[in-house]
Amino acid sequence: MFKLEVIIIVSIWIIPVIESQKYLDCTFDQGDVPCRLNPVDTSPELQTISSIPIDNPLTANVLPLSDVTSITRPTIGNNLPCQIPYKHNNSSENIYFCAQMESSSNLSSCITTDFTNQECMLGQYVMAQLDTKENFTYYIEVPGTTGPSCLTLYYYITRPNVGQIVVWCTDIVGGTTEQIGIISSVPYNGWHQAHFTFEPRVMNYYIHFDLVRLEHADQIIFIAFDEIKIVIGHCDGDIVETTTKVDQTSQTTTQEVVVTTSTAVSTQETMPPSTETSSTSTISTPVETTESFSSQTWFETTVPTTITPIVTTEQPFHAIFQCDFTTSCFGNDAFRITNGNEFNPTNLSNSSEPPEAPTSDVTSITNPTSNNEVCQLPYKPKHDDSNETTTWDMWFCYNEECPTKSGEKGACVVDQYGLISLVPSENAKIVIDSLTPNVSPRDVSGDQCLRFYYYFTVYDGADWGQQIELTIRYNNGSVQASIGTLTIDDMRENKWNIATIPFQRESSNDTLQIVFQVLLDNREENATTNRTINFGMDNIELYNYNCSYVNEQLATTTVSTQSTTITTTEPKATPPNKKEPDLGLILGLSLGIGGIFIIIITGFLIHKCKVKGRARKKSAYEYDKYFPLESPLHKRNNK
Numbered sequence: 001m002f003k004l005e006v007i008i009i010v011s012i013w014i015i016p017v018i019e020s021q022k023y024l025d026c027t028f029d030q031g032d033v034p035c036r037l038n039p040v041d042t043s044p045e046l047q048t049i050s051s052i053p054i055d056n057p058l059t060a061n062v063l064p065l066s067d068v069t070s071i072t073r074p075t076i077g078n079n080l081p082c083q084i085p086y087k088h089n090n091s092s093e094n095i096y097f098c099a100q101m102e103s104s105s106n107l108s109s110c111i112t113t114d115f116t117n118q119e120c121m122l123g124q125y126v127m128a129q130l131d132t133k134e135n136f137t138y139y140i141e142v143p144g145t146t147g148p149s150c151l152t153l154y155y156y157i158t159r160p161n162v163g164q165i166v167v168w169c170t171d172i173v174g175g176t177t178e179q180i181g182i183i184s185s186v187p188y189n190g191w192h193q194a195h196f197t198f199e200p201r202v203m204n205y206y207i208h209f210d211l212v213r214l215e216h217a218d219q220i221i222f223i224a225f226d227e228i229k230i231v232i233g234h235c236d237g238d239i240v241e242t243t244t245k246v247d248q249t250s251q252t253t254t255q256e257v258v259v260t261t262s263t264a265v266s267t268q269e270t271m272p273p274s275t276e277t278s279s280t281s282t283i284s285t286p287v288e289t290t291e292s293f294s295s296q297t298w299f300e301t302t303v304p305t306t307i308t309p310i311v312t313t314e315q316p317f318h319a320i321f322q323c324d325f326t327t328s329c330f331g332n333d334a335f336r337i338t339n340g341n342e343f344n345p346t347n348l349s350n351s352s353e354p355p356e357a358p359t360s361d362v363t364s365i366t367n368p369t370s371n372n373e374v375c376q377l378p379y380k381p382k383h384d385d386s387n388e389t390t391t392w393d394m395w396f397c398y399n400e401e402c403p404t405k406s407g408e409k410g411a412c413v414v415d416q417y418g419l420i421s422l423v424p425s426e427n428a429k430i431v432i433d434s435l436t437p438n439v440s441p442r443d444v445s446g447d448q449c450l451r452f453y454y455y456f457t458v459y460d461g462a463d464w465g466q467q468i469e470l471t472i473r474y475n476n477g478s479v480q481a482s483i484g485t486l487t488i489d490d491m492r493e494n495k496w497n498i499a500t501i502p503f504q505r506e507s508s509n510d511t512l513q514i515v516f517q518v519l520l521d522n523r524e525e526n527a528t529t530n531r532t533i534n535f536g537m538d539n540i541e542l543y544n545y546n547c548s549y550v551n552e553q554l555a556t557t558t559v560s561t562q563s564t565t566i567t568t569t570e571p572k573a574t575p576p577n578k579k580e581p582d583l584g585l586i587l588g589l590s591l592g593i594g595g596i597f598i599i600i601i602t603g604f605l606i607h608k609c610k611v612k613g614r615a616r617k618k619s620a621y622e623y624d625k626y627f628p629l630e631s632p633l634h635k636r637n638n639k
Contacts, residue, residue: 024142024207024230027069029123035140037126037209037225043136046126049224053102057088060189062158063222065097066108067125068191075110077118082110085190086367087413094326094363094415096190098122115372125226127156130163130213139206141172142230146203150235151180152195156224160186160327162217166210171202180207185436187322187329191226197235236317317553319451320437321542324363325418330540331431331514335418343534344399348383352390353459354494357534360397361417362453362496369410375402378495395495417453417538420516424524424531428517432473435512435542449547450483450501450512455536456491463488465519466533470501475509496538502547 026035028048037046051066071082085094098108098120112118128136157163164184170177181196207230211223323329325337343357365375378393379402396402397412404410420429435450456466468486473479483503491497516535523529543550 024140024228026140026228027123028067028126028226029069031124035228037138037140040137040139040208043138044128046128046138046225048124048126050122050124051098051100051108053100054088055102057091057099057101058093060093061095061097063127064125064156064191064224065095065099066120067123068154068226069123070098070108070120071096071110071191073121075112075118075120078112078114078116080112080114080118082120083113083115083368084110085188086111092414094188094190096188111368111372115368123226125156125224127222127224128211130211130221130223132213134213136211137208138211139170139208140228141204141206142200143204145230145232146200147232148197148199148234150195150197150231150233151207151229152193152231152235153228154191154193154226155183156191156222157184157186158221158223159189160329162214162219162221163223164212164214165223166212167196168208168210169198169200170206170208172204172206173202176201177208188324188326193318195235317545319541320544321435321540323540325361325416325538330418330537331433334429334431335420335537337416338419339414339416340396341400341414345381348381348390349385350383350388350391352383354390354392354394355396356457356459356532357419357421358396358417358455358496358536360400360412361415362538364397364400364412364414365395365402365496367413369402369404369412371404371406371408371410373404373406373408373410375410375412376405377402378493379403393493395493417536420535420537422516422518422533422535424529427519427521428515431514431516433512433514437508437542437544446505446544447546448503448505449543449545449550450503450541451498451543451550452540453496453498453536453538454486455496455534456486456516457531457533457535458488458491458494459531462528464523464529464533465517466491467517467519468535469515469517471513471515472503472505473511473513474506480513496536500547500551 024035026037031048039045049064049067051070052061052063054061054065071084074081082098085096087093088095088099095110098110100106100108106119108120108122109117110120128138130136151167155165157165161184164182166182167180168177169180178198178200180198181194183192183194186192207228209225213221325335328335328337340357340359340361343355343359345352345355365377368374375397378395380389380392381394381398382389397414400412400414401409402412420431422429450470454468456468458466466488469482470484470486471480471482474481481503484499484501486499490499518533520529523531545553
């Protein structure tokens with residue numbers, strides 16, 4: 001009974017301590033409380049920022065306009081989340097933050113999922129400014145955790161290929177330093193999430209962040225952090241690559257981690273991606289007209305107080321590679337980047353033909369137009385000289401406009417896509433890409449899923465052998481495996497179509513080869529076939545899961561086929577109201593009263609233990625204590 005009472009007393013005090021050390025949680029919304037990024041040597045203090053106003057919406061921003069939680073929490077006005085990305089007025093730049101005009105008295109706001117502009121709930125983030133030849137280092141102390149751990153963080157770097165973040169785990173005593181990962185790629189101008197598995201070998205350690213400005217960067221760059229968290233356990237199926245430095249001598253070790261986890265989708269439980277391989281590859285082409293590009297999955301996170309796009313998962317789910325051709329991010333400059341305006345038909349009449357290439361990119365027809373409504377597709381454009389319409393359907397913005405559900409024309413927010421053209425004398429062009437993950441410290445292999453939008457010209461339904469053939473080239477390039485071919489049978493209508501292609505990757509050194517080709521020979525010799533065939537690609541995504549799992553997750557995160565939606569599991573946000581209960585006061589009183597009860601119970605148990613101790617002075621325990629060799633317990637054990 002005495003032992004049981006001791007266990008109860010210890011549990012009352014120890015369990016909360018253990019629970020509080022399960023993970024690090026740095027949101028920076030309260031400045032450097034509860035954690036702080038400490039500068040090393042001559043590194044300056046990080047700036048703590050809530051929001052930054054825009055002085056010119058037509059110019060791309062070079063630093064975060066708001067923190068991460070501002071775009072994942074519900075807005076104040078209508079309790080709906082921001083629709084990320086969106087465009088400010090008629091600007092061509094995608095915005096991935098809550099934004100405020102410098103010349104306006106309005107607070108930071110964003111376009112929400114009902115296409116209205118609403119005020120955001122702002123938090124804070126920290127940021128460093130790096131000028132020529134400047135590199136800074138910062139650290140956070142992490143107490144009381146050992147064993148496999150998952151570090152997640154959101155970061156921002158001004159532009160691609162100008163800076164990188166090197167993350168280290170360091171023993172506080174200073175004996176061992178272990179590299180956790182390197183972050184360098186920037187697929188778009190917004191917040192990105194990174195997650196790394198590592199295994200600290202001591203109870204208390206530092207996480208170091210080296211902010212490195214690359215030598216060829218010619219302007220000031222900004223690197224920012226938000227939502228830094230450490231959770232006990234592995235990240236999702238990582239292969240951990242570490243560089244261990246002992247006594248200034250470097251050596252590299254590679255450790256493979258196999259993790260079996262379950263993933264919660266809403267209130268249901270589903271199994272993680274299957275690791276079974278298939279002997280055949282298939283291409284899935286959904287029936288929907290358009291499908292949301294899942295760039296919003298970069299705002300996923302996992303914690304108690306999880307904020308995710310509709311899906312609440314125990315591990316982050318997002319594409320490890322994305323390219324929407326805002327920059328030359330795929331194919332090593334083999335694509336010509338265009339917004340499609342050059343393919344708009346002119347002088348529309350009864351003899352006009354459909355466009356021979358997309359007249360706008362994918363996001364222009366999936367994002368809302370200037371009247372906050374999406375394009376109503378398909379439609380038939382009117383002739384230039386009458387109210388008659390074409391006999392063929394239009395599936396793109398025409399002259400950067402399209403009809404909407406209300407019957408009014410809306411101005412499309414046009415972006416860009418990648419174009420490959422084959423003139424009559426050309427039969428094929430080959431594009432090779434390494435599919436290097438935007439953020440990943442590990443070897444990416446196993447089941448993978450490639451998703452992208454595609455287009456190729458089909459004149460009057462004629463099959464000239466137009467096709468897109470995809471092949472994986474293994475490591476040294478000597479062995480190749482076909483993973484799918486898109487033919488005229490897959491080109492439904494003269495529009496953007498989506499392809500979902502599963503494949504196996506042996507290592508991250510394997511490359512993707514895409515052959516755009518027309519099998520019909522001597523096209524230039526025939527007046528009918530002496531025409532250019534155009535191929536388009538847009539919104540390319542690579543997932544480190546099998547496609548059935550990816551489709552299941554994206555189906556859950558997609559509210560409609562024409563809008564990108566982020567939903568959170570946090571309580572609805574409302575403007576401050578004096579009549580509402582003071583949650584801080586309630587929490588403080590609850591903890592205070594609860595603490596008093598714990599003290600009373602603990603004192604009672606201690607008092608009871610002392611009373612029992614005095615009543616048992618001559619017990620076997622006391623006898624054993626003072627006369628160990630004569631005690632009954634000793635004699636019984638040594639018969």
